[in-house]
Amino acid sequence: MKLLHVDSSALGANSVSRQLTAAIVARWQDNVAGLEVIYRDLDNNPLPHLTGAVLAKADPAVAAAGEQALQEFLDADVVVVGAPMYNFSVPSTLKAWIDRIAVAGRTFRYTEQGPQGLAGGKKIVVASARGSLHGDDAPTDFQEAYLRQVFGFLGIDDVGFVRAEGIGLGPQQRAEAISGALAAIAAPLREAA
Numbered sequence: 503m504k505l506l507h508v509d510s511s512a513l514g515a516n517s518v519s520r521q522l523t524a525a526i527v528a529r530w531q532d533n534v535a536g537l538e539v540i541y542r543d544l545d546n547n548p549l550p551h552l553t554g555a556v557l558a559k560a561d562p563a564v565a566a567a568g569e570q571a572l573q574e575f576l577d578a579d580v581v582v583v584g585a586p587m588y589n590f591s592v593p594s595t596l597k598a599w600i601d602r603i604a605v606a607g608r609t610f611r612y613t614e615q616g617p618q619g620l621a622g623g624k625k626i627v628v629a630s631a632r633g634s635l636h637g638d639d640a641p642t643d644f645q646e647a648y649l650r651q652v653f654g655f656l657g658i659d660d661v662g663f664v665r666a667e668g669i670g671l672g673p674q675q676r677a678e679a680i681s682g683a684l685a686a687i688a689a690p691l692r693e694a695a
């Protein structure tokens with residue numbers, strides 16, 4: 503079984519989403535013997551914006567990097583995504599990765615009946631960290647709602663969220679949000695055990 507671990511926070515050791523993805527992946531490793539983990543850090547090693555030159559595959563090295571990112575995603579049974587809320591959405595580094603995994607003919611296709619996802623059968627676990635309190639289905643949420651839409655479009659309906667929010671509201675709220683999120687990790691892992 504393969505697990506792809508993706509981080510995107512720019513806050514390094516102070517990152518909440520990085521703390522959560524590490525805990526999620528550790529729990530999967532504890533529960534699944536022989537689990538193969540592939541790690542991609544989109545902050546330390548960002549993919550380029552999807553410009554015309556990238557689409558045209560003008561630089562073979564850039565094209566190969568994009569193909570590798572796509573193949574890692576296709577090969578994974580479980581994808582753990584660290585997703586901070588930045589300006590109500592996701593970091594642009596995470597968006598650049600999404601631009602490389604959402605590829606017509608590989609992870610979705612258009613049919614006469616409409617779009618069809620081709621990447622079904624995976625499990626996605628998103629570690630969501632937010633500075634303010636947004637809650638569920640908030641009009642201010644273009645982060646979790648966006649990720650659910652993207653992965654759903656690719657044919658993946660098993661998308662779980664581990665959320666720590668209110669991180670910017672003070673040390674007590676931060677600590678409580680992190681401990682609450684860590685305690686919530688058990689749910690998706692029981693399915694894998």
Ligand SMILES: Cc1cc2nc3c(=O)[nH]c(=O)nc-3n(C[C@H](O)[C@H](O)[C@H](O)COP(=O)(O)O)c2cc1C
Pocket residue numbers: 511512513516517518519520585586587588589590591631632633634635669670
């Ligand atoms: C560039 C930037 C933009 C942010 N934008 C928002 C935002 O729109 N809404 C919000 O609630 N928090 C926002 N925050 C706060 C982060 O969501 C919060 O610090 C969270 O913990 C980030 O995840 P991380 O700790 O894994 O980096 C922002 C933080 C940064 C650095």
